[in-house]
Amino acid sequence: MSAEPELPAKRDMVASLEKGLQVIAAFDQERSRLTIAEVAERTGLTRAAARRYLITLTHLGYMRHDNKLFALTPMVLRLGQSYLHSARLPRIAQPLLYRLAYSLGEAASVGVLDHDQLVCVAAASAGQLVSVTLQPGTRVPAYCTANGRILLAHLPPEQVQQFLERAQPEQITEYTLINKQRLALEIAHARTQGYALVDQELELGLRTIAVPLKNFRGEVVAAMNISVHAGRMPREQMVERCLPALIKIQVELNALL
Incomplete structure (x- = not known):
């Protein structure tokens, strides 16, 4: 970042x-x-x-x-439409998001950090209604989303520490991580493995896996995820089925950003 x-x-x-x-x-x-x-x-x-x-x-x-x-x-x-229509990231990402979503038959989105929240700036769905949060302009807590967590993972260490100090995680679902030590470990793990997988921490039934997007200078500027309904895809299949498709589009987007 x-x-x-x-x-x-x-x-x-x-x-x-x-x-x-x-x-x-x-x-x-x-x-x-x-x-x-x-x-x-x-x-x-x-x-x-x-x-x-x-x-x-x-x-x-x-x-x-x-x-x-x-x-x-x-x-x-x-005001929001002015950003979506003029910003380079949503315009570049949208066509590739459609391709990603339809290749898997699931929903895909791109988000950016705004302070401690994740803002969706582009989204596509292959006809699957997964979550109302997967729409451009929606804002959700960064700590309990895959896009948010992978973006937090690529902040400088001192900024991650500052985030953890001021964060007040809420028990949104029974799966939401609210222990700051565990959250810190998950953020560090996401940075190490190159992706974040969040299982029903924001919404029951919503599983997401995300990777970072980098510009030509190698800076992480956004994150891209695939979201599925828990009833359609077990957690253990998320990495096997979704990650290769995510990485393929990630490489294409990185080259354009």
């Missing part, structure tokens, strides 16, 4: 843009509608400032309100 970028000088930052984006990010799956006071609490803004940002975003079409509750509108999707 590339080194952390240097922080810009404060004079070069547009504070109003930063705070406006914080207001948008305050809304999530658990709290899709918020009051002015709740937005202020989540962003650290004063209530007066939160009100101004919400009114501005409503005027621009990114927000709507019903009485005292504000919610995002579909217009916010334009």
Whole structure:
């Protein structure tokens, strides 16, 4: 993974843009509608400032309100679509993902790290409904996904240690690893073997195996996985059936990135 970028000088930052984006990010799956006071609490803004940002975003079409509750509108999707349509990685990966998915009759996806979360940027399915998380734009915890774990495995050791120190793993399923020592061992093992296999830690019935994707400088920039339903493929067959196909597409993508 590339080194952390240097922080810009404060004079070069547009504070109003930063705070406006914080207001948008305050809304999530658990709290899709918020009051002015709740937005202020989540962003650290004063209530007066939160009100101004919400009114501005409503005027621009990114927000709507019903009485005292504000919610995002579909217009916010334009921000994500701008990335998906302009970024090189999704455009290059998508055709090869289709080929990978249909060669195995399963689902495939490419994801990148965003802080401690994995964001799906491209996905393909061979008609198999595996998981709703395998869609561009979805965000899931990195520690309990194959794509996330292989990306964590290729961070510099000090960044892996920092991640483990701040991580608060939750018992999402009965199989989710929440012991940090075991998680550290799994991350190290993924780096050594070159792939990560996660069995039903994010969703019951969901098994995934992932490999890293590197650019022309040899930097890990993303991860690619195959996801299967546990009822269709036993864990012991994942490496035998899926890994060779993953590696074949991995080599092609690495040459293009």
